[in-house]
Amino acid sequence: MSDEEYSEYSELSDISSMESSDDDDLELLLDEERIKNENYLENIVPEYSETVFFEHFRLGRQTVHNITERFQISQYFNSQVGQYGNISALHQVHIYLWYVGHQTASFRDVGDRFDVTISSVNRIIHRLSMFLSNLSPEILRWPNEDEKRISENHFRASGFPNVIGAIDGTHIKLDKAENDPDSYLNRKGYYSIQMQAVCDHRRKIIDVFIGYPGSVHDSRIFSNSPLKASLQEKCGRYFLLGDSGYPLLPNLLTPYKDRGNLTRRQQNYNVQLSKNRYIIEHCFGVLKQKFRQLYHLKIRRTRLICHFIRAACVLHNMALDDYFVVDVEPVEIYNNILGDEENDGDENMEARVIRDQVANTLPM
Secondary structure (H helix, E strand, O other): OOHHHHOOOOOOOOHHHOOOOOOHHHHHHHHOOOOOOOOHHHHHHHHOOHHHHHHHHOOOHHHHHHHHHHHHOOOOOOOOOOOOOOOOHHHHHHHHHHHHHOOOOOHHHHHHHHOOOHHHHHHHHHHHHHHHHOOHHHHOOOOOHHHHHHHHHHHHHOOOOOEEEEEEEEEEEEOOOOOOHHHHEOOOOOEEEEEEEEEOOOOOEEEEEEEEEOOOOHHHHHHOOHHHHHHHHHHOOOEEEOOOOOOOEOOEEOOOOOOOOOOHHHHHHHHHHHHHHHHHHHHHHHHHHHOHHHHOEOOOOHHHHHHHHHHHHHHHHHOHHHOOOOOOOHHHHOOOOOOOOOOOOOOOHHHHHHHHHHHHHOOO
16 A cells, blocks of 8 residues: 555545435434433533533633634534534534543434434534644644744753654554555554644644554654655754654654663763653643543544544644643553654764764753
């Protein structure tokens, strides 16, 4: 299978081709026998405190309002998403956030809670995933020079100067894929799709690349990502921090390989790098703890999976100013982040010199 088949899906496709062709008439007959939670959004949600609202919908009210305003005037909004009456933009956004934020939520559960049909939930998930995913050029963007300096100051204060972010990959667990399922079986024995991301000191995602199956090595994903070709231009005089699964490059610092003969300077460098690179793992932990469908996605179509994951990253960045604390236990941080696999490629000679210079300047 070619690398092109694994590259992330970025073209805006016809939404109608992604929406289910479920028999709405049959579903309406089935719905008559189900007990639904009428007026949940109208009567109960307004009574929630800000904290309780965040616990349920994973964002603050103002952020939800901002998303709703943008969604309502977008090409993706359609109030007639089913045969159960019109559904407002606000209603659809709450439905989407409830689903993405609850690990065990099914379309049926969400439909019952918000008094809509299963097929309506299905269409809402599709449309809002596409809407949010296509905000990514604006929301998941590389920092400007002022923002780089702010990030660098934070990493400098933490003991590693001239750094603006950390890079790593994470596995999103899937059900068995529709096409070429064996390629999605990772070395831990479950099906997954991979996301490579870079975050800054705030855990803001500034670059993301989604779509490679779970069996593919981090270094191959990086080599085929747009970031690889533009890394020097984007970083300039700054560095990213990566683990041993990534190649050592002039703008990408990785650990020294420890074969028992490292100097004190090299050992100190590895310790400082690990301490500062941890922020990307914590970013993944917060992302999955907030938007818990990412612990195990039940969506089957790869194209929609990529949009859904990217949409969650957009929500993550939009929520950074909500100031709600998300508790992430260490076991959660490392959930679906597989252990480092060393990159076996030859190290870049220029990068080796740069790494030695950095190691010699770090405080002991």
